[in-house]
Structures are given as structure tokens and as C-alpha cells.
Amino acid sequence: MSGPTPGRAVRVVLVDDHAVVRGGLAQLLGAVDDIDVVGQAATGAEALVVVADVAPDVVVMDLQMPDVDGVTATRRILAEHPVTQVLVLTSYSDAERIVAALDAGAVGYLLKDADPDDLIEGVRAVSRGESPIHPRAARSLLTARAQGPGRAGRVELTPRETEVLALVRDGLANKQVARRLGITERTVKAHLTSAFARIGVQDRTQAALWAERNDLG
Structure with missing residues (x-):
């Protein structure tokens, strides 16, 4: 970029x-x-x-x-x-x-x-x-996700956020995620920022663990 x-x-x-x-x-x-x-x-x-x-x-x-x-x-x-x-x-x-x-x-x-x-x-x-x-x-994003116990469907991730998180769980870096999905690295970062806030995590490791627990993708 x-x-x-x-x-x-x-x-x-x-x-x-x-x-x-x-x-x-x-x-x-x-x-x-x-x-x-x-x-x-x-x-x-x-x-x-x-x-x-x-x-x-x-x-x-x-x-x-x-x-x-x-x-x-x-x-x-x-x-x-x-x-x-x-x-x-x-x-x-x-x-x-x-x-x-x-x-x-x-x-x-x-x-x-x-x-x-x-x-x-x-x-x-x-x-x-x-x-x-x-x-x-x-906080608004966190409140929006607080409706359920933390399952992916209850958090209501967008389809693209779900795809990005699944690839993060699989260990792909942002540049690899971007290539895999045919989007820019900047867009990957934006989706991760939104997804992190909605699922209540602060980094990629926590996000990967969340995705694994919730059988994402």
C-alpha cells in the first residue's frame, strides 16, 4: 500500500x-x-x-x-x-x-x-x-453485540468480516487475507477494526481464539 x-x-x-x-x-x-x-x-x-x-x-x-x-x-x-x-x-x-x-x-x-x-x-x-x-x-459496536452470549450469529458479523476472521484464525497475515479475498489490505484492516469491536477483543490472537471457539467459517 x-x-x-x-x-x-x-x-x-x-x-x-x-x-x-x-x-x-x-x-x-x-x-x-x-x-x-x-x-x-x-x-x-x-x-x-x-x-x-x-x-x-x-x-x-x-x-x-x-x-x-x-x-x-x-x-x-x-x-x-x-x-x-x-x-x-x-x-x-x-x-x-x-x-x-x-x-x-x-x-x-x-x-x-x-x-x-x-x-x-x-x-x-x-x-x-x-x-x-x-x-x-x-462502545456502540460493543453494545450492539451485547445482545447475545458471543456466538457468531448473535454478534451479527457481516459476511466479509466472517471471511476475514476465519482467515485470521487460519494464521494468514493481512496482506495474505487481502490477496485471498481480492480486496485491499486497507479494507482488511477496516473489517478487522469493526469485527474486533463487535466481538469484544483487542488483538489478532484474541480474535483467532474467538473465531475458533465459535466455529467461524
Whole structure:
């Protein structure tokens, strides 16, 4: 997976339908030496055009927007620009939206009430291929899975999360999982981040043990 060249600022596009929010984000991120805001968009449809024009490393994506929403925009952007990373920044912390965003290919999910330093570090983390998730969003996923005793069906993993966890249980690394399923390594990481939160584990070893206990795959 390619990313920002070492020593080069992370190129960021901001997508939010509120001009005041975009302006505040641009001021916050633009004041950081290693982040460069190279574009802004007010709708998902506009984001597609801006991303194609400036080829950012990271898109900071709102979810609730007119025209094309953030989930749809994320899916379309990543279909056309697979090396771009999408970090969701939204007011919504319900499990359904989180899962939808991660399934669309977003690799991070932060909330708008996050500390400014957390947002800055979130952009940096996403550019490094990491998957930052706001603690309240993670708790929403955990709450959603708390309906049952921990069986795979009761946790309601997506089909792709089930496939990824089964391959992790079999000892495959993320790059091998990506090749096996025909998806990007970034998407594998996003599915693992979501699955870890939903089944209540913190690392691959715990996830593999969970998958084994629950006869996954």
C-alpha cells in the first residue's frame, strides 16, 4: 500500500456540508506542519470531483450530507482511488452508521466532539494505515453485540468480516487475507477494526481464539 512520502505533508480533503465546520477544520489542520489541506467539498458528489482533481492522501468525510451521503461517497471514492484513505468525522455514533462506513471502506471513525489533538493524530494515523475509532463509537459496536452470549450469529458479523476472521484464525497475515479475498489490505484492516469491536477483543490472537471457539467459517 502506498501512502505519503516520508517527509512530505499529508494531503487532506475536507468533506462537510457546513461551511463553518469546514473552515474550522481547515484552520485546525492547516496549522499543523505535517498536514496540508488541499481541497474542500460541501457534498459527496462534489467530493468525487475534488478528490479526482487533487489526489489526496486522506479524505475527512462527514456522513450526513445532501445529494450523495458520506457512505456512498466513500465507496465511490475508494473504487476510483484505492490508495486514498477515508477518515469519517461525524456526529453519529450508532452502530449501524459505523458498520456502514467501515463496510464502504473507511478506515477510521471519529466524532465531531473529539479533542482537536485527537483529530490531528487521527489524520496522521490513517495516513500510516492505522484505523482510529472514537471510544464512544467503539462502545456502540460493543453494545450492539451485547445482545447475545458471543456466538457468531448473535454478534451479527457481516459476511466479509466472517471471511476475514476465519482467515485470521487460519494464521494468514493481512496482506495474505487481502490477496485471498481480492480486496485491499486497507479494507482488511477496516473489517478487522469493526469485527474486533463487535466481538469484544483487542488483538489478532484474541480474535483467532474467538473465531475458533465459535466455529467461524
